[in-house]
Amino acid sequence: MKLLTHNMLTSHVRGVRPGGGFPLRIQATEVKVSNVEFNPRFVARMIPKVEWRALVEAAESLGHLSNLPHELPPEYENNDDFLRKVHHVLLEVEVMEGVLKCPDSGREFPITKGIPNMLLSKEET
Amino acid sequence: MIEIQTQMSERAVELLGLPDDQPCFLLDVGCGSGLSGDYISEEGHHWVGMDISSAMLDVAVEREVEGDLILADIGHGIPFRPGTFDGCVSISAVQWLCNADQKTHSPPKRLYRFFSTLYSALARGSRAVLQLYPENSEQLELITAQAMRAGFTGGVVVDYPNSAKAKKFFLCLFVGGGGPLPKALGAECTDGEESQQARFTKERTRFRNVQGKSVKKSRDWVLEKKERRRRQGKEVRADTRYTGRRRRPRF
Numbered sequence: 001m002k003l004l005t006h007n008m009l010t011s012h013v014r015g016v017r018p019g020g021g022f023p024l025r026i027q028a029t030e031v032k033v034s035n036v037e038f039n040p041r042f043v044a045r046m047i048p049k050v051e052w053r054a055l056v057e058a059a060e061s062l063g064h065l066s067n068l069p070h071e072l073p074p075e076y077e078n079n080d081d082f083l084r085k086v087h088h089v090l091l092e093v094e095v096m097e098g099v100l101k102c103p104d105s106g107r108e109f110p111i112t113k114g115i116p117n118m119l120l121s122k123e124e125t
Numbered sequence: 126m127i128e129i130q131t132q133m134s135e136r137a138v139e140l141l142g143l144p145d146d147q148p149c150f151l152l153d154v155g156c157g158s159g160l161s162g163d164y165i166s167e168e169g170h171h172w173v174g175m176d177i178s179s180a181m182l183d184v185a186v187e188r189e190v191e192g193d194l195i196l197a198d199i200g201h202g203i204p205f206r207p208g209t210f211d212g213c214v215s216i217s218a219v220q221w222l223c224n225a226d227q228k229t230h231s232p233p234k235r236l237y238r239f240f241s242t243l244y245s246a247l248a249r250g251s252r253a254v255l256q257l258y259p260e261n262s263e264q265l266e267l268i269t270a271q272a273m274r275a276g277f278t279g280g281v282v283v284d285y286p287n288s289a290k291a292k293k294f295f296l297c298l299f300v301g302g303g304g305p306l307p308k309a310l311g312a313e314c315t316d317g318e319e320s321q322q323a324r325f326t327k328e329r330t331r332f333r334n335v336q337g338k339s340v341k342k343s344r345d346w347v348l349e350k351k352e353r354r355r356r357q358g359k360e361v362r363a364d365t366r367y368t369g370r371r372r373r374p375r376f
Binding site for chain 2: 001002004009010011012021022045051115117119120124125
């Protein structure tokens with residue numbers, strides 16, 4: 001699971017307040033770093049959608065912050081250096097094994113082979 | 126089978142009407158082993174796939190697909206923040222929401238949960254294109270009604286409506302406005318995908334009739350019909366050496 005996906009994922013357990021299921025806290029036991037082709041336009045388009053603080057928090061918890069600033073710089077569209085850093089954190093860092101924890105309900109979603117298991121029981125839907 | 130899946134994926138992405146040369150972030154509902162996802166990657170987009178079968182997702186992992194995979198039941202909702210995706214495609218998956226067993230929620234409830242959360246997870250101005258095999262027109266109406274209830278506009282595009290073999294249903298849903306429904310393929314030809322040119326072949330007419338279809342009730346016809354029903358996701362007995370065998374005159 002890439003950090004881009006993690007930044008968009010919420011808990012959909014019944015009873016969770018709107019927005020209460022985000023961001024899922026990551027407890028990772030295995031992280032993989034890969035090489036993904038850099039596309040500056042894609043990264044620049046995704047940045048407005050990304051929850052910046054949650055991204056920094058997640059990257060930090062995995063030990064892959066890679067000099068990412070804690071605050072989003074105002075002019076980033078043409079800042080190649082910055083876009084590359086964001087690209088690395090969003091698309092090249094993957095959680096392979098671990099657990100995602102819903103901040104509101106405490107419910108845990110395991111991650112195996114990079115796949116988060118978001119299946120809910122009957123009581124949770 | 127793989128060829129058809131890829132064709133349907135191409136058509137679904139085409140119907141998404143994404144801007145040219147712009148890499149997007151898409152959702153693949155019922156991604157399975159990642160066949161449609163591979164096509165999406167080829168087109169330069171990033172994607173997230175959801176499927177209820179861990180066996181299928183394992184195959185996708187083995188095939189080293191580029192998208193992220195999520196093990197989930199779409200009837201429980203699409204667990205993403207509002208406006209996450211630039212589009213959504215689905216190949217042969219949504220009709221399964223109508224197959225909920227007695228113990229779980231009713232199909233309309235599951236359908237509504239799916240569509241309402243999908244609507245929220247899509248960016249304004251984007252589309253969801255869902256290829257499906259509806260069991261009958263009532264089922265198609267049920268599915269479409271729940272989609273409209275959830276806020277989508279749009280409708281059903283039927284490619285090759287006159288060809289039993291090539292006919293495909295695409296539910297094209299718009300998030301906010303959307304404009305006219307895309308044009309279906311093969312709607313002008315009365316023969317559907319079969320061309321209007323004469324087919325010259327040395328095959329004896331005994332096994333094929335003029336329209337290129339197998340003679341009704343022959344073994345070929347039975348096998349083709351069973352294959353068609355399998356593609357539609359229906360339960361079909363396995364083919365054996367007794368399939369379509371000649372019965373005694375009493376039949």
